Amino acid sequence: MSSIELKAVEKWYGEVQVIKGVDLEINEGEFVIFVGPSGCGKSTLLRMIAGLEETSRGQIIIADRDATAEPPSKRGLAMVFQSYALYPHMSVRDNVGFPLKSAGLPAAEIKTKVDHAASVLKLDAYMDRRPKDLSGGQRQRVAIGRSIVRDPTAFLFDEPLSNLDAALRVEMRYEIAKLHQSLKSTMIYVTHDQVEAMTLADRIVVLEGGNIAQVGTPRELYERPANLFVAQFIGSPRMNILDAGHVAGLTFPGEAKKIGIRPEHISLVPSGEGHIDGTVDVLEYLGADTFIVMDCGAAGQATLRLIGDTDLKPGAAKGMKFDLGCTHFFDAAGQAIEAR
Known part of the structure; x- marks a missing residue:
């Protein structure tokens, strides 16, 4: 053995x-x-x-x-x-x-x-x-x-x-x-x-x-x-972590303080139609993918992944909609908790 x-x-x-x-x-x-x-x-x-x-x-x-x-x-x-x-x-x-x-x-x-x-x-x-x-x-x-x-x-x-x-x-x-x-x-x-x-x-x-x-x-x-x-630590770009108190239209456990969502599980929608609004801060074009860094104000910063290129420019206001089946929740100690 x-x-x-x-x-x-x-x-x-x-x-x-x-x-x-x-x-x-x-x-x-x-x-x-x-x-x-x-x-x-x-x-x-x-x-x-x-x-x-x-x-x-x-x-x-x-x-x-x-x-x-x-x-x-x-x-x-x-x-x-x-x-x-x-x-x-x-x-x-x-x-x-x-x-x-x-x-x-x-x-x-x-x-x-x-x-x-x-x-x-x-x-x-x-x-x-x-x-x-x-x-x-x-x-x-x-x-x-x-x-x-x-x-x-x-x-x-x-x-x-x-x-x-x-x-x-x-x-x-x-x-x-x-x-x-x-x-x-x-x-x-x-x-x-x-x-x-x-x-x-x-x-x-x-x-x-x-x-x-x-x-x-x-x-x-x-x-x-x-x-x-x-x-x-696992994942590149890393998982987005946002303050739970600034994310609307999302049911989450009462003890959740942070919400996690990976870049590929966010889609762009018109402002006001997603779970959180943000402003395009930086675009990173990598050929097959483009990573868009969004400024979400008090909630923090978020990166999302698009396939291919985009016409978006820095400063554009957009909404972000999360894939609810891929959303993570963390308590005040940083431990994962299950959605209910």
């Missing part, structure tokens, strides 16, 4: 607690992504699983055994870092095979494992090159290949795409998704980029201040956020 379980895991640095009692089960073969803003504890939690950070309290169970006190080398995990950490004087073949050579495996077995990793990652044509002769995406694939040859219990990825440009990030997202489909291995992946999380994960763990804010599939988090933090 390559499942991983965290039981009431805590991390303290002196008097400062950065991981605050995390409970989480990661199933065999699952692709789980830790996501959240800088400083939320996602990389620390990953390093605790890897054994690179000591666990102050709680247990880390790997493949049905208590690995809390085990050193990294005994945990059977492979970690891919943000930096490629390749040996510049070695060929791709030697970089990929280095962990096996260090372990003293026979040359024939090393060649078989390295050739398999090269085939999976489409590195066959680059095996005799050195890292300086590769693109950023190719270097990252070499770093992943070095992990594959070890046949680990699980793969741990710590923001592996953050050093790549936008085009390479898209390409490598595809490569990692295909890798997971091919290997069917347990993978835990850390990123601050919610687009990576939404496109890659089986389940997403949203972290806030060392706590788990919510765990769920990308669809669950997008459609049913548990609180304001998740509602505004």
